[in-house]
Amino acid sequence: MAKFILHVGDAKCGSTSIQGSLKQARASLLENGLVYETGSSGSNHIDLVRLVRPHSRGNLEESLVRGKEIVESLRATLKKDQTVLLSAENLLALPPEEFLPILRQISPEDPEIKVIAYVRAPTDMYLSYAQQALKGNRYFPKPESFHRPLDRFLSAWRDFPFVSEFWVRPFDRKRLAGGDVTEDFAGVLQELTGREIALPQTARNRSLSAEQMIVLQNLRRSVLPDHDGKLHPISGRYIRWFLQLNKVEMIGHKPALSGAACGAVAKINRGMVARLNALFPGVDMVLREGDATTWTCGADVADLLADSSPEIVSQLTSLMPHFSPELHQGMTAQARNALEALLSSDPERRRKQLRLTKQMLRDSDCVPAARVIRPKLLRVLAPD
Structure with missing residues (x-):
């Protein structure tokens, strides 16, 4: 049976720090039976997802070449007693059955999959999404339409027949081990593998003001x-x-959300959060409700911000x-x-x-x- 550990995201939950640390620690991970191979794709496996969903804001053709390179490298070098470790934040929203053919290309045996996901309240992550959108667009997702069906995404992975273990961790520095997502992730790997795993600290992503x-x-x-x-x-x-x-x-x-914008995000995600907490009691996700001011649906990002x-x-x-x-x-x-x-x-x-x-x-x-x-x-x- 082929063994995989999949870090599936979510976005804006420390994925860049985790992936940078994993790439730095490839040699020590390999000594513990974990294969983290990204080829020329940088430090993550987003290009593997693009083999399934061919969409990219960059050069798609180059991305597909990199994805195939990763598959070929893993298929050629993977040993029987090793576990493949993959990390891509866009895996969370991908139905797991769509990604299964990629795993079978790496190893034709039935896979045993262990999944790690970090989740964050939509009211905490929305502004990061808006900021990311502005890097490539004039527009940003409106707060009244920013709905993250995390309950559906997580349930699909948890209930997938080949998944043997499923970890959901809240991306909250007060609840992360050592207040750091990389240290927390290393602890989860230790639990999953029974090996002592240490990951180096990496610089956190910087935000625009x-x-x-x-x-x-x-x-x-x-x-x-x-x-x-x-x-x-x-x-x-x-x-x-x-x-x-x-x-x-x-x-x-x-940057901080205005009360009205925060309230709009909370309103559309309230039901999802209730379902998520019922499905995964340890997450205890909390929405910031903002204030009662009506959101005016402005197209200027200044309208989202509490102060500028x-x-x-x-x-x-x-x-x-x-x-x-x-x-x-x-x-x-x-x-x-x-x-x-x-x-x-x-x-x-x-x-x-x-x-x-x-x-x-x-x-x-x-x-x-x-x-x-x-x-x-x-x-x-x-x-x-």
Whole structure:
């Protein structure tokens, strides 16, 4: 019997941290009989799912090639006493019978499948979904339509005939082992394998600030209106800049849902959460109910947010060449003032932020503006 452990997600529940840690620990996992092979697919097995559901915002043809590469590698190297460990957050919503042919390609024997899933209340994960959507679209899922049938997804995997063990863990730092999803996942692996499993800590995903979300939507609307549904180098460049700045120090407000938006998400998911908690008592999922204010169904991401600063939005915009083309000629007074206002008062953090901004301007072919920024200096207002 072929043995598999499937980490099926859910999205926005620490999958990136888990997968990065698993890839780093491949050698030690193999010593414990666990095979984690991703080929050239990065650190996860999303490309295996695309073999079943051929859809990708990136290059689908390349994704399918990578998926077949993983299957071939596992089929050629898998030994009888080993367990294949697969991790892909889009597995959760995939009916398990659709993924069974992929497992049979890896090994033709009947599989014994052990499943691990992490779940998060829709009111906690909705804003992350909206943020992710804006990276490739002008639009975001409306809170009144954001329904996650987690009860149905989980039940399908739990009841699949080849599943012998099924673990559902709440993605709540207060309830995770050590307050960390990677440590928690390692503990589950130990329970499933009877082996001592240690996984290295990895950096957590960084979030855009509320103001950066607003700027990103404005960019998708005004500069990239014909590229919805696609990642684009222009938006990608600014997203990297935002996230790198935030790694040093958050620029703007940490995003939080407005009470009305939170209430709209809670309303549509209330029944699902009740069913989920009845099916899986240990999860104890709790919805944040928000307030009684009626959601107005606005199309601006600013409508979702509890707090944001129009001034910071304006300052960020003044530093972005696609909003301020004068930067191609040199640093504007508005951009100088924005740098002075936005960046940290801590000298070392400020130097890092200046270096990142200088690189963003160079990448945007704004060399004259970039030359003005001297990361070793604490002030940027003085002209050349």
